[in-house]
Amino acid sequence: MRTGIIGTGRIGSTLARMLVAAGHEVVLANARGPRSLAALVAELGPAASAAHPAEAAARAALLVLMVPFDSVRGLLPQDAVRDTVLVDATNAFAGAGNPRDLAGRGSSELVAEWYPGARVVKSLNTMHFETLAVAGTTRGERLAHFTAGDDGKAKEIVAGIITDLGFAPVDTGPLHSGGILQQPGGPLFNRPLTEAQALAWISH
Numbered sequence: 001m002r003t004g005i006i007g008t009g010r011i012g013s014t015l016a017r018m019l020v021a022a023g024h025e026v027v028l029a030n031a032r033g034p035r036s037l038a039a040l041v042a043e044l045g046p047a048a049s050a051a052h053p054a055e056a057a058a059r060a061a062l063l064v065l066m067v068p069f070d071s072v073r074g075l076l077p078q079d080a081v082r083d084t085v086l087v088d089a090t091n092a093f094a095g096a097g098n099p100r101d102l103a104g105r106g107s108s109e110l111v112a113e114w115y116p117g118a119r120v121v122k123s124l125n126t127m128h129f130e131t132l133a134v135a136g137t138t139r140g141e142r143l144a145h146f147t148a149g150d151d152g153k154a155k156e157i158v159a160g161i162i163t164d165l166g167f168a169p170v171d172t173g174p175l176h177s178g179g180i181l182q183q184p185g186g187p188l189f190n191r192p193l194t195e196a197q198a199l200a201w202i203s204h
Contacts, residue, residue, distance in 0.1 A: 001161070002021055002026070003060055004029065004064065005027070005056075008028050009158040012028075012130040014133045015132070016028060016134075026047065026048075027056045028050050028051070029049050058080055060084070063085070066089050069100075072111055082115075084118055086118040087124055087158055088108040089121055090110030092186055093108070108179040112175060119149070119156075120149060120175060122179040123146060126191070127190070143192050144170040146170050146181070146195070146198070147162070147170070147172065148178025148179040149178070170195065187201075
């Protein structure tokens with residue numbers, strides 16, 4: 001599966017390296033344009049390419065947003081992501097790293113409104129990039145990555161990617177309630193849990 005990654009900072013670059021190591025193709029995009037990604041593409045090899053965000057969306061079967069939350073709206077043409085599995089890995093922060101007050105809404109709900117027709121799944125946003133880089137390859141029980149969404153098949157696709165990366169997919173439920181659990185201020189944000197711990201927490 002070709003995965004598009006929009007946003008190539010520390011977390012986006014880490015995800016790209018892990019996907020390529022797991023046998024996936026990636027197409028990378030950022031606000032600075034494809035030329036700025038030449039070194040990363042060269043490092044990743046023939047399974048990686050670079051494009052502008054809209055081109056990456058058109059070429060990818062699954063798209064991951066790893067950009068600042070404020071840049072999501074209007075980043076892509078709506079038609080480019082219609083019927084696309086769109087992983088919202090963004091985090092809505094206010095100043096000083098505090099969670100943004102969204103008046104009870106989930107940040108991923110807003111993303112789904114901005115991109116009607118996209119198959120939005122909240123995932124890959126709760127783990128620090130350094131944990132992401134190493135936890136999926138360590139021995140012992142797998143750490144959990146969470147999925148929330150209203151499209152069951154889309155969540156299954158994202159769960160497959162999570163498994164390929166060496167983590168355990170754990171479903172937190174619908175986009176509203178499950179997404180709020182994962183976003184900044186939620187009980188699962190930046191809290192590494194094993195699969196057993198995560199399942200126990202979800203079921204409690």
